[in-house]
Amino acid sequence: MSRQMTGAKMIVECLKDQGVEVIFGYPGGAVLPIYDEVFQQNGIRHVLVRHEQGAVHAAEGYARSTGKPGVVLVTSGPGATNAVTGLTDALLDSIPIVVLTGQVPTFMIGTDAFQEADTVGITRPCTKHNWLVQDTASLASTLHEAFHVATTGRPGPVLVDIPKDVQFATGDYTPKQKVKVSRYQPPVKGDMDSIEELVEAMERAERPIFYTGGGVINSGPAASQLLQELVNATGFPITSTLMGLGAYPASGKNWLGMLGMHGLYEANMAMHGCDLMINIGARFDDRITGRIDAFSPHSKKAHIDIDPSSINKVIRVDIPIVGDVGHVLEDVLKVWKARGRKTNSQALEKWWTTLADWRGVDCLKFEQTGSIIRPQHALARLEALTKEHDRYICTEVGQHQMWAAQYLGFEAPNRWMTSGGLGTMGYGFPASIGVQMAHPDSLVINVAGEASWLMNMQEMGTAIQYRLPVKQFILNNERLGMVRQWQELLHGERYSHSWSEALPDFVKLAEAFGAKGIRVDQAEDLDEAIKEMIAYDGPVILDCLVEKHENCFPMIPSGEPHNKMLLGDASTKDAIGNSGAVLV
Amino acid sequence: MSALKIKKGSNKHSAYNLRPTFSDHVESHTLAVVVDNEAGVLARVIGLFSGRGYNIESLTVAEIDHAGHRSRITIVTTGTPQVIEQIKAQLGRIVPVHEVHDLTVEGAAVERELALLKVEGSGEKRVEAMRLADIFRANVVDSTLESFVFEITGTPEKIDAFSELMRPLGLSEIARTGVAALARGQVAL
Numbered sequence: 112m113s114r115q116m117t118g119a120k121m122i123v124e125c126l127k128d129q130g131v132e133v134i135f136g137y138p139g140g141a142v143l144p145i146y147d148e149v150f151q152q153n154g155i156r157h158v159l160v161r162h163e164q165g166a167v168h169a170a171e172g173y174a175r176s177t178g179k180p181g182v183v184l185v186t187s188g189p190g191a192t193n194a195v196t197g198l199t200d201a202l203l204d205s206i207p208i209v210v211l212t213g214q215v216p217t218f219m220i221g222t223d224a225f226q227e228a229d230t231v232g233i234t235r236p237c238t239k240h241n242w243l244v245q246d247t248a249s250l251a252s253t254l255h256e257a258f259h260v261a262t263t264g265r266p267g268p269v270l271v272d273i274p275k276d277v278q279f280a281t282g283d284y285t286p287k288q289k290v291k292v293s294r295y296q297p298p299v300k301g302d303m304d305s306i307e308e309l310v311e312a313m314e315r316a317e318r319p320i321f322y323t324g325g326g327v328i329n330s331g332p333a334a335s336q337l338l339q340e341l342v343n344a345t346g347f348p349i350t351s352t353l354m355g356l357g358a359y360p361a362s363g364k365n366w367l368g369m370l371g372m373h374g375l376y377e378a379n380m381a382m383h384g385c386d387l388m389i390n391i392g393a394r395f396d397d398r399i400t401g402r403i404d405a406f407s408p409h410s411k412k413a414h415i416d417i418d419p420s421s422i423n424k425v426i427r428v429d430i431p432i433v434g435d436v437g438h439v440l441e442d443v444l445k446v447w448k449a450r451g452r453k454t455n456s457q458a459l460e461k462w463w464t465t466l467a468d469w470r471g472v473d474c475l476k477f478e479q480t481g482s483i484i485r486p487q488h489a490l491a492r493l494e495a496l497t498k499e500h501d502r503y504i505c506t507e508v509g510q511h512q513m514w515a516a517q518y519l520g521f522e523a524p525n526r527w528m529t530s531g532g533l534g535t536m537g538y539g540f541p542a543s544i545g546v547q548m549a550h551p552d553s554l555v556i557n558v559a560g561e562a563s564w565l566m567n568m569q570e571m572g573t574a575i576q577y578r579l580p581v582k583q584f585i586l587n588n589e590r591l592g593m594v595r596q597w598q599e600l601l602h603g604e605r606y607s608h609s610w611s612e613a614l615p616d617f618v619k620l621a622e623a624f625g626a627k628g629i630r631v632d633q634a635e636d637l638d639e640a641i642k643e644m645i646a647y648d649g650p651v652i653l654d655c656l657v658e659k660h661e662n663c664f665p666m667i668p669s670g671e672p673h674n675k676m677l678l679g680d681a682s683t684k685d686a687i688g689n690s691g692a693v694l695v
Numbered sequence: 696m697s698a699l700k701i702k703k704g705s706n707k708h709s710a711y712n713l714r715p716t717f718s719d720h721v722e723s724h725t726l727a728v729v730v731d732n733e734a735g736v737l738a739r740v741i742g743l744f745s746g747r748g749y750n751i752e753s754l755t756v757a758e759i760d761h762a763g764h765r766s767r768i769t770i771v772t773t774g775t776p777q778v779i780e781q782i783k784a785q786l787g788r789i790v791p792v793h794e795v796h797d798l799t800v801e802g803a804a805v806e807r808e809l810a811l812l813k814v815e816g817s818g819e820k821r822v823e824a825m826r827l828a829d830i831f832r833a834n835v836v837d838s839t840l841e842s843f844v845f846e847i848t849g850t851p852e853k854i855d856a857f858s859e860l861m862r863p864l865g866l867s868e869i870a871r872t873g874v875a876a877l878a879r880g881q882v883a884l
Binding site: 235243260295418419420423424427 | 734735738739742777780781784785787790791
């Protein structure tokens with residue numbers, strides 16, 4: 112039974128077929144037929160953003176917090192180019208996103224028509240895959256394939272460019288079940304010999320560590336469960352990248368905290384000193400490794416990743432296992448149990464003593480003295496006052512992001528939305544909108560810096576229009592804090608353009624949009640302000656004025672290995688050599 | 696060396712485990728990449744090389760299976776063993792890429808290139824050009840009283856040698872196809 116319909120209707124049918132409930136978009140000339148179909152149905156909610164970049168970040172927030180693909184609908188030309196930053200962000204963080212763009216009619220492609228851009232050309236390097244649909248007959252199968260590619264293997268953003276005449280023309284609709292099986296089927300099972308080799312290494316290891324990343328979260332909640340089971344059963348310590356926070360609960364006894372450039376002392380020291388590193392769904396990013404040639408010099412390294420190109424890309428590993436984290440962990444557990452649940456418990460005990468010493472350094476300690484709020488204190492209080500809530504946290508990019516990762520605890524996956532790989536300022540606010548759309552009754556907080564937040568502040572309109580009670584927790588230091596920190600450490604304290612002399616009054620700004628604004632600048636008022644923010648039923652901007660010159664520590668200076676961490680201001684002088692200065 | 700069958704997606708007989716991939720030695724490898732013949736697929740491959748800073752020494756592409764919409768891209772690239780492994784893994788990630796074969800490590804392979812050379816001259820030089828063409832088994836595909844167009848096939852090195860010899864004899868233009876390559880023996884990709 113085939114059903115005839117227009118391309119535009121087909122698109123809506125496809126989305127319903129794929130179980131899409133929400134799309135984020137912005138109309139324009141080349142997508143008007145699709146918007147006409149969106150208007151005439153009730154199954155899919157459309158969220159009108161205020162800028163296409165916001166649409167993609169909102170879809171990322173939606174995807175990251177639900178595990179389902181986020182969907183975006185934007186017009187041709189500027190609509191598509193505005194989506195590029197979000198696509199690149201989703202590519203680097205492996206977030207499944209399906210972006211539909213309008214295009215000028217096929218017969219006008221190549222004529223420099225109004226709002227024409229070579230969208231598939233522009234987005235080819237920033238998508239996992241993209242398609243230009245040439246005729247209505249292939250539209251439905253292309254869309255179904257797009258969802259398949261976005262969510263299969265290593266997830267990522269895809270884009271389907273749909274010319275306007277393809278939207279108007281009629282054709283047969285191909286339902287999801289009728290689409291021929293895609294050739295794109297990355298293997299999910301790991302090689303059993305390699306898994307056996309890993310288990311053997313685990314049995315012997317004296318100083319093992321699990322180093323986990325976003326791949327655990329992408330693999331689904333079952334992978335996080337298996338990870339917890341494996342960590343607790345073996346008693347090995349675990350650290351995670353920024354992207355992997357929440358896969359193992361922060362309250363778990365084996366949790367060392369985040370590792371990397373602004374990671375915890377104990378986590379980085381453990382990475383440096385371990386004799387078996389088990390990388391699960393992380394990619395040896397430069398924020399993690401520090402200096403490559405001095406990275407964890409005495410360890411055997413295993414790497415579980417679904418993407419073969421991640422293996423041996425920057426760090427040579429001894430036991431590569433290509434496969435889905437969930438599937439591989441299941442097999443690892445099975446083999447380890449079958450072989451008698453062995454670990455080198457004597458050595459492990461010693462290892463934990465060493466780890467306890469490193470923990471004893473208490474690298475995150477700070478003192479809140481006086482009335483000026485220290486940003487660490489602000490986050491510690493936010494944690495204390497919200498951790499019992501059904502809570503989702505987004506962040507922008509910069510110092511506040513690192514402090515949030517350090518001082519907030521994540522007990523479950525999909526609760527932490529942040530721009531890791533691309534480091535996109537302006538990510539957090541629209542992402543929080545996407546999260547709140549998916550979880551209308553949860554507490555959604557965007558921990559922001561004032562500079563990042565201003566980059567997509569137009570989305571206040573979206574938050575108000577859809578009554579999304581997103582809480583914007585702005586740590587306002589009137590600086591580009593991370594830039595300022597680097598200028599202090601690397602560029603002779605010449606603070607070139609790293610502050611704003613014309614910040615808005617955030618309380619009035621909130622009120623101008625119809626939201627609630629709160630300002631707090633005294634430490635003693637902080638708790639009240641946070642409580643007021645949580646209690647208010649609607650979007651809130653909490654403008655939290657913090658110490659302006661606070662630096663984010665611990666820090667591995669660029670060009671240095673894990674065991675050369677800076678713990679505080681006293682140790683920073685001349686910490687970064689010339690070779691480190693060229694690194695970002 | 697026995698032929699290693701490294702199928703796309705396989706991780707068992709992966710070359711990761713076989714060779715010291717982190718050496719500084721720069722090698723030349725010939726890769727055969729079977730792709731869906733669809734719009735933009737060549738741009739994806741080339742964009743990968745330019746975007747990630749890999750070298751392309753030679754690249755040829757043509758449809759090899761009209762009914763199946765398959766094309767074969769033959770790429771000659773250089774890099775350290777680690778970079779070569781990365782190139783192959785990155786190529787394998789491209790959605791319309793079916794198979795990536797490293798003909799340099801998977802066993803013996805034959806490589807051929809075709810070139811057309813225009814040589815202008817008269818008298819003794821013209822005779823000498825003709826004589827050398829004979830030695831290299833180059834064919835004359837066009838002739839005027841003052842010029843020849845030679846067609847020559849062979850390894851890139853043979854074509855290099857022939858064109859060097861033609862240079863003093865009046866070589867004025869050259870067009871080369873780039874390398875096409877197949878593994879030796881009975882087994883097909």
